[in-house]
Amino acid sequence: MKNMELDRIDCALIELLQNDARLSNKELAAAVGLAPSSCLARVQRLRTEGVLKGAHAEVDPQALGVGLQALIAVQLRQHSRAQVKAFWKHVMGLPEVLAVFHVAGTHDFQVHVAVRDAHHLRDLALDAFTTRSEVAHIQTSLIFECAKGKAMPNYRA
Amino acid sequence: MKNMELDRIDCALIELLQNDARLSNKELAAAVGLAPSSCLARVQRLRTEGVLKGAHAEVDPQALGVGLQALIAVQLRQHSRAQVKAFWKHVMGLPEVLAVFHVAGTHDFQVHVAVRDAHHLRDLALDAFTTRSEVAHIQTSLIFECAKGKAMPNYRA
DNA sequence: ATTGTTTCACGAAATGAATTCGGCCGGACA
DNA sequence: TGTCCGGCCGAATTCATTTCGTGAAACAAT
Numbered sequence: 366m367k368n369m370e371l372d373r374i375d376c377a378l379i380e381l382l383q384n385d386a387r388l389s390n391k392e393l394a395a396a397v398g399l400a401p402s403s404c405l406a407r408v409q410r411l412r413t414e415g416v417l418k419g420a421h422a423e424v425d426p427q428a429l430g431v432g433l434q435a436l437i438a439v440q441l442r443q444h445s446r447a448q449v450k451a452f453w454k455h456v457m458g459l460p461e462v463l464a465v466f467h468v469a470g471t472h473d474f475q476v477h478v479a480v481r482d483a484h485h486l487r488d489l490a491l492d493a494f495t496t497r498s499e500v501a502h503i504q505t506s507l508i509f510e511c512a513k514g515k516a517m518p519n520y521r522a
Numbered sequence: 523m524k525n526m527e528l529d530r531i532d533c534a535l536i537e538l539l540q541n542d543a544r545l546s547n548k549e550l551a552a553a554v555g556l557a558p559s560s561c562l563a564r565v566q567r568l569r570t571e572g573v574l575k576g577a578h579a580e581v582d583p584q585a586l587g588v589g590l591q592a593l594i595a596v597q598l599r600q601h602s603r604a605q606v607k608a609f610w611k612h613v614m615g616l617p618e619v620l621a622v623f624h625v626a627g628t629h630d631f632q633v634h635v636a637v638r639d640a641h642h643l644r645d646l647a648l649d650a651f652t653t654r655s656e657v658a659h660i661q662t663s664l665i666f667e668c669a670k671g672k673a674m675p676n677y678r679a
Numbered sequence: 680a681t682t683g684t685t686t687c688a689c690g691a692a693a694t695g696a697a698t699t700c701g702g703c704c705g706g707a708c709a
Numbered sequence: 710t711g712t713c714c715g716g717c718c719g720a721a722t723t724c725a726t727t728t729c730g731t732g733a734a735a736c737a738a739t
Contacts, residue, residue, distance in 0.1 A: 369585065371585070371586075379579070379581055379586075382578075382579035383578055383579050383581060384578070385576060385577065385578070386543050386544065386577040386578050386579040387543065387576075387577045389696070389697085390696075390697065390698090391695090391696060391697085399717080399718095400717065400718050400719070401696085401697075401698090401719095402697090402698075402699080402700090402717080402718070402719075403716070403717050403718070405697070405698070406716085406717090414585075415582055415585070416581060416582050416585040417579050417580070417581055417582075418580045418581065418582055419542060419544075419579070419580045420542065420543040420544045420577050420578065420579045420580065421539075421540055421541070421542070421543050421577065421578060421580060422536070422539035422540050422543040422574050422576070422577045423574070423575045423576045423577065423578060424536055424540060424573060424574055424575065424674050425572055425573050425574075425575055426674060428526065428528070428571075428572070428573040428678075429528075429536075429674055429675065429676045429677060429678060430676065430677030430678040431674060431675065431677060436623060436625055436627075436632060457669060457671070460671075460675040461675055462671045463670065463671045463674065464668060464669065464670045464671060465668060465669050465671075466593060466634075466665050466667075466668045467665065467666040467667045467668065468593055468663040468664060468665050468666065469663060469664040469666060470661065470662070470663030470664070471661070471663075472663070475593060475632070475663075477623075479674060479675055481677045485677075504627065504628070505627070506625040506626060506627030506628075506629070506632075507625060507626040507627070508623050508624065508625050509624040509625065509626060510623075510624045511621060511622060511623045511624065512614060512621065512622050513620065513621045514614070514617075514619045514620045514621060514622075517581050517583060517586055517588060517620065517636060518586065518588065518617040518618055518636055519586045519587065520586060520587030520588060520638045520642075521586060521587045546725070546726090547725075547726065547727090548724090548725060548726085556688075556689095557688065557689050557690070558690095558725080558726075558727090559688080559689070559690075559726090559727075559728080559729095560687075560688050560689070562726070562727070563687085563688090
């Protein structure tokens with residue numbers, strides 16, 4: 366399941382679907398030069414093998430009232446497995462959290478959050494971070510702008 | 523275009539599509555209690571209004587030979603608009619880059635990268651970051667684990 | 680109240696896509 | 710050479726998407 370063979374066509378399919386998961390099977394087939402039925406078989410295989418793990422719609426933050434995003438760097442008091450796990454579960458349960466990174470370095474976590482405004486951010490920092498017993502210190506960085514890369518790089522091709 | 527009305531059903535559609543962009547229109551319609559045709563009209567409207575901005579397949583990093591991810595914190599030498607823009611364009615052109623955050627704080631950027639291994643990360647840091655004239659200092663943090671939240675929070679509902 | 684207007688949802692029909700299936704080609708192997 | 714195996718094709722079926730005409734509710738103005 367882990368190291369499956371990906372030929373040139375598989376890679377093309379993966380890249381196309383990363384850019385636009387809504388491409389029809391027909392369009393996909395045309396793009397890679399395969400018959401729709403063959404193309405479908407490949408995509409299904411990629412899905413069942415776990416290479417393609419799902420698809421998610423991208424939504425405009427502004428449309429949802431998200432006016433501000435931030436990265437919150439978190440230092441824990443101790444690095445015990447229990448504390449790490451507890452904090453992880455806690456932040457993943459917060460609606461404001463877009464992503465959590467457990468990192469090695471001067472901080473233990475980087476938490477990407479989306480909030481209404483500065484006031485909301487302050488409340489979130491105070492209520493959901495600094496009050497936690499396992500949290501030693503946080504440092505909040507406002508995000509001016511953020512962008513995602515087009516696709517995950519492929520180091521097998 | 524900016525402040526469009528989103529009723530209960532629109533919000534439900536948005537949330538469903540964030541969790542799984544591959545839901546068929548028929549399934550979507552059933553989930554929100556609408557006829558397929560009505561549901562389609564709404565989804566199309568959300569798309570043309572820019573609330574839904576696209577969909578992207580999620581792929582397993584391991585399957586593509588990505589064995590390591592990291593967050594690289596970058597400090598620029600100067601904060602001139604030209605330098606910020608130049609650096610932004612540069613990192614967005616790198617295949618290893620998954621996301622870029624331009625932030626306010628002790629660092630100027632946080633760059634999320636996906637690499638083959640530690641060796642690859644070293645080369646990337648040296649070749650694509652520290653050699654850039656606008657970069658004053660970088661600090662690399664290995665990512666142990668990272669997870670994305672289920673959906674963008676909705677502060678209009 | 681009534682009339683006109685707008686908005687939205689419905690459902691049937693037409694259009695087009697996804698999926699299934701049998702058969703075919705080409706390479707691997709003995 | 711003969712057989713096996715994997716992958717692709719193309720037509721047929723099944724199913725979903727999309728279009729379009731209709732009608733019900735909300736609202737404004739007369």
